[in-house]
Each structure stands twice: as structure tokens, then as C-alpha cells.
Amino acid sequence: MQKFDVINGVAAPLNIVNIDTDMIIPKQFLKTIKRTGLGKSLFFEMRYTQDGKEIGDFVLNQQAYRKAQILVAGDNFGCGSSREHAPWALLDFGIRCVISTSFADIFYNNCFKNGILPIKVSPEDLKKLLDDAERGSNATMTIDLPNQEIRGPDGGKITFDIDPFRKHCLLNGLDDIGLTLEKAAAIDTFEKKNAESHSWL
């Protein structure tokens, strides 16, 4: 997994609440057996007409945002299905950080497994960040994970909370499975005990 430290990039505003995983990556793209290549289909129905032409109004089709690395979005981002194709598509497009007031639980989890940082901010801070993001490529933001700070184009600073374990894994690009296998002895012990107490399983 790619490490996440400090990124500086263009932030795209997407002020819609309840952006669901079907909007992020529709079902026809879930037939892949790979993790890569989904970026061109990100937000497919909002981004393209039925005959495959770009919809000029859509934020990621505008010149200023075509290389956005940060997405600033409305409440409850990523609700819906468990498809990890949603963070895969964001990552493949180049988005490393999503900012919202709230995220759906499964999507939130999935981000951390893929080197994407989801940041929760207050409704007031979100409004400020949406305003900043509206300014296109003239305004870049800095996401500083070690210091847990978002720095805006005018020097404004917003701090954010993050679970220490998740932060540690992101900063170091750690593989969860490797970490868990270090606790193999505890799993063995649990299984032995469980075989007696829950023998029917």
C-alpha cells in the first residue's frame, strides 16, 4: 500500500449529500478481476453522457480539476454497498484524500486499506473548504497527516482527528494481514478455547 504523508494538490468540490457507491462506480465496472483501471469510470453517470461523451459541467471534467487529488464532498459520502471498487476508482483517478462531514462505515474502512485518507470535518469547516475548492487550480490545499492539518490557499488551517492506529498504518503503508499474523499465537489460543466452549461451530 502506498504511504500517505503530506500531499499538496487541487481540491475538487462536489457538494452533494449521500454520494453513494453506485454513483462513485456503477455496477457494470464491478466485473473486473483487477484493482486498477477504474479511474476513467469514476462517477461515470455524472461524468459521461450515454454515448460516452464528457459532460463539461461535471467538476472532474473541468480543466482546473482534471488532476484533482482531493475531493471535498457533502454529508454521508460513500453510503451504499461494500464495493472496494469505490476507493479503487478514486485512487486510480488520482484522489488520495476525501473530505466530508461524515462517511459510511464500510467505505471509510476501505479507504484506509488503499492509502486514501478520509477526513471528517465540521459542517462549518466543510463550507469553508468547499468555498476554497471552488477556486479551481488557483487554490491548492495541503493535507498534512503527521500534523493532522488541512492548510488552505490563504494560510487557513483546520485540524482533524484520526484514529492513531489507522494513522500509523497510513504513514507507514502497512499491510494489515502482516500485522495480524504477528498475533498468530493469540488466534491459536482463541481457537483452542473456542473449540471447547462452542463445540458445535
Next chain:
Amino acid sequence: MAKPRTLYDKIWDDHLVDEAADGTCLLYIDRHLVHEVTSPQAFEGLRMTGRKVRHPEKTLAVVDHNVPTTDRSKGIAEEESRIQVETLAQNAKDFGIDYFHERDKRQGIVHVVGPEQGFTLPGTTIVCGDSHTSTHGAFGALAHGIGTSEVEHVLATQTLIQKKAKNMKVQVDGKLPKHSTAKDIILAIIGDIGTAGGTGSVIEFAGEAIRDLSMEGRMTVCNMTIEGGARAGMIAPDEKAFAYLKDRPRSPKGAAWDAARRYWDTLHSDDGAHFDRIVTLDGANLPPIVSWGTSPEDVMAITSLVPDPDKIADEGKRQSKWRALDYMGLKPGQKMTDVELDVVWIGSCTNGRIEDLRNVAQMVQGKKIAGNLAYAMIVPGSGLVKEQAEAEGLDKIFQAAGFEWREPGCSMCLGMNPDQLKPGQRCASTSNRNFEGRQGYKGRTHLVSPQMAAAAALAGRFVDIRNFAG
């Protein structure tokens, strides 16, 4: 005296392998369901790192999302779907996992298959790379959806890295009126708490209206917990749950059953257990519900009028609801009973079980679907549901009324197979999500109960089933 615990607390405690100082926990997983869409990259990950599946016997694989619902005896025509199905078959073989292929009569939607096989048991932890895994909570299991990276983690370690969620209770008191159903309960709750209302929580459903539900009804309620933002929903298991599981292929037998029963009897929230939040719903006055927008929280009583987004103060929310009305081709103040339909679709892990089909059959027996519909389709949740329905002659009733009777799978709930709405088509659907494009590009989905869908098929538009003669 020990501190009173909730049902969730008890199952959590019994599966805790390790807890770090910061509260990060390793939770043991008893049962893992796998389907073709969210697993290929997980198996690929195992191969790349040379890891094995720790407990193939605790894992069950079945194809459901991609399979066509027409005759499958000659294979799957669509190449990408076929590759995904073949990939699951190969992975199951290589890693020694039990697998129900598309011509096996036990095949079906993973959340219908688990309980049917007795793979789902009370007090267990159950995961699957599918958000509707919450369904299994109907049996008093802690069951939730996970992403593909977590699928790989469970395959390799039989555990999951977790932090404990909050306890939330949804209390539904009173006896349901005659035409209101489990689906109406859960739609009303989502409308009340919103699609983020349960985020960060595990919901326990309780109260007379929940106790009175059949196991099928309880599965419908728990299934859509995720649409209320909570990853897991659960109901304390009782005699109904035990009777459902008795003698299923993978249920414990003999002395093992008796031992399990003794444990299962302890699976309920203790008196005085702490819930971080309690929400109540008056079951006795619950009307039939229909969704009007593109989020499962956009619901209304069948007799209400389409709401006016301009009454919402928050600009982002107001614009989102206008966007939903525009997508759905509806106007504020419109009566839902005036809305004409193009398609009726009955099935899914929410409402594709035998009881759902019996309820539909009862409504459409001896009648015909309306002429304005392009089609009406019924997709059983599994091969065993299909077999049972046919043994009861339900298929004959459906076909005589003009419904298509299909092979089991997820089908038009998410349209990964050829069953999809065309742009602009309006569908009364017994599924769980009315998102933009969910059932087909620019398709318009209204979520309803099977009974409401059946009546809508006969009338060609939505009707209030409380005063509908057909």
C-alpha cells in the same frame, strides 16, 4: 453482579482475540460467505503473498450477482460475467472452499443461502464482501459487510481488525396493521433516522412488532439496516429462529444442537443494558410505505404527497433532494397513487424468500397484470426457494397473471446481469436501493413491500393496498 450487557456486547466479548491499548481489536470470524464480485482481488492477494485460507471449512462460496436469470444450462453469454464466475469456481477449487455453482439448486443470493443451509447460526460472527450481510443478524448473529481487502484478511487469518461500535436500539411496539409489513417497518425507520442515522452503531431491533415477524420478515428488517447507516442489525433469537434452523444441512445435530441451544438461550440484551441511542416506531399505526427519491431515506406513506425540497433549510440537502425529484421525474405535491409504472420487479436478498412469494401469489391469484407495464418479473432468492414455490404451484399463479418467472440471483436489484431498467423506465421494486442508475442507467426505482409491488403490477400504478380490491 456482572454488568448488564447488550446482545451485541455479548457476541463481541465472545469473539475478542486481542485488544490493543488504543481499543483496536482483533475479532474472530466464525463464518465467511464469498461471492464472485468482491472476492477475485482477495484471492489474487493471497496468491501474490503465498498465503493460504486459514479455515476453508468456515467459508462458503456462491455465485449470485452476475448470473443471468434465464436458462443457464449453456453457460453465461456475457464474457466479463462469465470470467468472474469462472474465477470464483477456480479460486474455490484451488483454496478448498465449498462452492455452489450456477446450476446447483442450492445456488442463490448469498444472504438467502446462508440461513437456508444453516450456515448462519445465532451468536456467530458472519462477514461477507457485501453490505447486505446485515441480513443474518435476524438470527442473533453479528453480521456485516466488509471490503475486499478485509475479505483477504479474513481468508488469511479468520479474524478482522475492528473497533467496537455503539449500541443502538430500535423499538417497534404494537401489532402491525393488516397490510403493513417488515419492509414498511424498515423503510419507515430509515426515513426517520436517515441513511447516516446508524453510522458507527450496531442496531438491535426489539418490540412486539419485531417479535411477531416471521424469520423471513426479520431478515427483511435486518437486511436494510445498512441503508440506515448501521453495518449490522440484529434481533435476539427465539423459538422461531431455532425452529427455522433445526435440521438444516449445516445446523448442529444431536448433542451439538442441545449444547448450542443452551448457549443460544443466553443471547439477548440483559435488563438494564446500556444503549447509546434508542429510537421508537409505532408499529400499530404504520401505513404502507413507498420511496419517492434516490436515497432509501426518501420515503413516504402511500397516502402522502411528494415533499417539497424548498422546505429544507440546508442548501446542500435542498439541492440534493431537488436533484432526486428531477431524476425521478416527480413534482412536489404529486400523489404517488397517480404515478404510472413501466416495470414491476420482485426479488432480492430483501424480499426474495418463500414467504414474500406466497404473499405476492395471494394478491395476484386469478388476476392479470396491467397492460401499461412493459413487464413484471419475479426472481426467487435461491434455487431452493424456487423449488419450494413450484411445489406449491406459485409459479403457475405468477405466470397465469402475466409475470415472468426466472432463475435465482441478485438480478435487477443491481442489474449486473442482463436484467436492467431502460433509461426513464419507472419500477416498483422490492429491492433495497433506489440510487441513481442502480437498476439500470437512468432507471427510476421505487422501493416497496412485495404486497405493494403485487398490487402495483395489477393496477399499473401505485395503489393503497388497504383499500384495493384488484
